[in-house]
Amino acid sequence: MFEPPVQRLVDELARLPGIGRKSAQRLAFHLLNAEETDAVRLADAITSMRREVRLCTRCFNVTAEEECSICRDLRRDTSIVCVVERAQDIPVIEKTGEFSGRYHVLGGAISPIEGIGPDQLRARELLDRIDAENITEVIVAANPTLEGDATAMFLARMLKPLGVKVTRLASGLPVGGDLDYADEITLGRALSGRKEL
Amino acid sequence: MHLSWLELTEVRCYETLRFEPDPGVNVLVGSNGAGKTSILESVAYLGLLRSFRGTPDEAIVRSGEENAVIRGEFEIESGTVRVEVEIPRSGRRRVLVNGKRPTRNRDVMAQVPIVAFQPDDLDLVKRGPGLRRAYLDDLAAQLWPQAGAVQQDYDRAVRQRNTLLKQAGRGADGVTLDVWDERVATAGAAVYRHRMDVLEALDAAIGEAYRLVGERGALTWSYTTNWGGDPQGENVERLQGALLERRPRDMDQRVTSAGPHRDDPSLVVDGRPARTMASQGEQRTVALAMRVAAYRVLAARRSMQPILLLDDVFSELDATHTRGVMSLLDDGQVLVTSAREDEVPAIGRRWIADGRNIR
Numbered sequence: 263m264f265e266p267p268v269q270r271l272v273d274e275l276a277r278l279p280g281i282g283r284k285s286a287q288r289l290a291f292h293l294l295n296a297e298e299t300d301a302v303r304l305a306d307a308i309t310s311m312r313r314e315v316r317l318c319t320r321c322f323n324v325t326a327e328e329e330c331s332i333c334r335d336l337r338r339d340t341s342i343v344c345v346v347e348r349a350q351d352i353p354v355i356e357k358t359g360e361f362s363g364r365y366h367v368l369g370g371a372i373s374p375i376e377g378i379g380p381d382q383l384r385a386r387e388l389l390d391r392i393d394a395e396n397i398t399e400v401i402v403a404a405n406p407t408l409e410g411d412a413t414a415m416f417l418a419r420m421l422k423p424l425g426v427k428v429t430r431l432a433s434g435l436p437v438g439g440d441l442d443y444a445d446e447i448t449l450g451r452a453l454s455g456r457k458e459l
Numbered sequence: 460m461h462l463s464w465l466e467l468t469e470v471r472c473y474e475t476l477r478f479e480p481d482p483g484v485n486v487l488v489g490s491n492g493a494g495k496t497s498i499l500e501s502v503a504y505l506g507l508l509r510s511f512r513g514t515p516d517e518a519i520v521r522s523g524e525e526n527a528v529i530r531g532e533f534e535i536e537s538g539t540v541r542v543e544v545e546i547p548r549s550g551r552r553r554v555l556v557n558g559k560r561p562t563r564n565r566d567v568m569a570q571v572p573i574v575a576f577q578p579d580d581l582d583l584v585k586r587g588p589g590l591r592r593a594y595l596d597d598l599a600a601q602l603w604p605q606a607g608a609v610q611q612d613y614d615r616a617v618r619q620r621n622t623l624l625k626q627a628g629r630g631a632d633g634v635t636l637d638v639w640d641e642r643v644a645t646a647g648a649a650v651y652r653h654r655m656d657v658l659e660a661l662d663a664a665i666g667e668a669y670r671l672v673g674e675r676g677a678l679t680w681s682y683t684t685n686w687g688g689d690p691q692g693e694n695v696e697r698l699q700g701a702l703l704e705r706r707p708r709d710m711d712q713r714v715t716s717a718g719p720h721r722d723d724p725s726l727v728v729d730g731r732p733a734r735t736m737a738s739q740g741e742q743r744t745v746a747l748a749m750r751v752a753a754y755r756v757l758a759a760r761r762s763m764q765p766i767l768l769l770d771d772v773f774s775e776l777d778a779t780h781t782r783g784v785m786s787l788l789d790d791g792q793v794l795v796t797s798a799r800e801d802e803v804p805a806i807g808r809r810w811i812a813d814g815r816n817i818r
Contacts, residue, residue, distance in 0.1 A: 374622035408615050415638045446604040
């Protein structure tokens with residue numbers, strides 16, 4: 263146990279994902295020994311992020327405005343939407359430069375064990391966007407897990423009757439990798455999702 | 460393949476232990492409670508990722524301690540595989556293979572094939588179908604990495620569907636149920652396929668093993684499903700159809716009533732179900748034949764000898780059966796435990812366990 267003000271910070275830091283007891287202590291003492299302005303800047307960054315950031319009213323990406331910068335971008339193709347589980351998946355896909363449509367953040371994947379059904383996700387909101395935005399294709403970029411697959415299947419069931427093309431990200435071999443090092447599961451999926459040349 | 464070293468920290472009766480067995484036969488001798496079985500249990504844990512005693516993980520943690528650690532390194536043809544498991548008294552355990560977390564825990568089973576014989580094996584024959592399903596699934600996961608993965612997917616898909624049924628019962632959303640039916644059917648058909656492949660691999664081996672342990676009858680498998688599984692056919696649609704048909708009942712009972720998790724694999728001796736055979740001795744030889752067959756199938760198909768663990772098996776066996784088991788001990792690594800040294804009919808390195816150490 264440390265003095266109460268230090269201990270309080272250690273406890274708070276330890277609640278963050280990926281931070282254990284030891285790391286929390288190291289961070290707390292780092293902040294204690296650093297310039298005061300550094301610590302204040304960090305505290306300010308946290309509070310202003312919480313104050314200023316909200317969810318895009320269209321796609322539920324994080325934004326400081328009414329709509330996120332992607333939804334406001336007039337050059338984007340509005341007929342195609344990529345569905346992701348979480349907002350932090352968006353920058354990952356953006357970095358590829360291969361996608362020029364808009365996004366939709368579901369907020370998770372269907373998992374009864376965790377109490378998440380379609381009503382806990384923003385599936386209804388996606389459905390509403392289809393007509394309103396004349397969307398013709400939905401790419402489901404849910405994680406390649408059992409729950410991600412179930413979510414993709416659910417969205418396909420929901421959207422196909424509307425005449426929307428629903429696709430799923432392919433899963434397979436890492437580029438530049440060696441076939442020898444691929445695990446059997448990945449290789450199996452790569453085989454079943456093979457493409458004709 | 461062999462285990463080159465094993466390190467235990469706060470496991471069962473051991474504070475710390477380092478054990479470097481010979482690549483051949485190792486005989487562990489000591490009185491009851493001297494920690495012989497704990498060593499075998501730990502080796503098996505590295506290959507199966509659960510206790511072969513069927514006890515919950517927290518039972519492995521030494522009393523009064525928070526964490527148990529089992530580490531070991533296996534020498535295989537293509538190099539070494541180091542498996543490390545940290546088991547907390549409560550919370551999630553951590554598994555590392557060569558310092559990295561495996562994509563799926565059951566992947567480990569295919570890396571280091573281990574076959575364990577133990578006194579409780581009698582339950583394989585005597586008790587319900589659950590243990591026999593686990594026997595087939597374990598063997599499939601040891602033979603084909605993909606099998607372990609679909610088993611994990613199947614278990615989780617069934618659990619998800621059951622949770623949905625428990626939460627909503629008759630009110631469960633039809634489309635969401637459709638989605639889980641599809642996941643359960645896809646993974647379930649794959650689990651079933653792997654079991655059929657295992658049965659095919661075992662077909663000749665089990666009869667041969669039965670003769671090897673000194674019996675004359677014909678030992679065969681029978682396998683029944685409650686959803687119309689067909690070894691020759693496509694089963695995804697069959698299982699999906701059965702789930703749909705049973706949906707009203709499943710919604711009432713709030714549980715998934717059809718699928719490979721309810722299948723019934725059983726053993727048949729000369730046309731009679733082994734489960735109802737009169738003599739416990741006969742049942743014991745059937746269980747023995749099951750383990751011998753598993754060992755031989757693994758050795759033949761994986762082109763490496765599995766590690767053989769024999770936990771106190773000789774006290775229960777007569778000379779003929781003992782010879783059957785001994786015929787397995789060609790050149791693979793074997794760890795044998797016994798309370799009495801003279802009981803073990805094998806030549807090998809002798810180790811004395813005293814509850815704190817082994818030498």
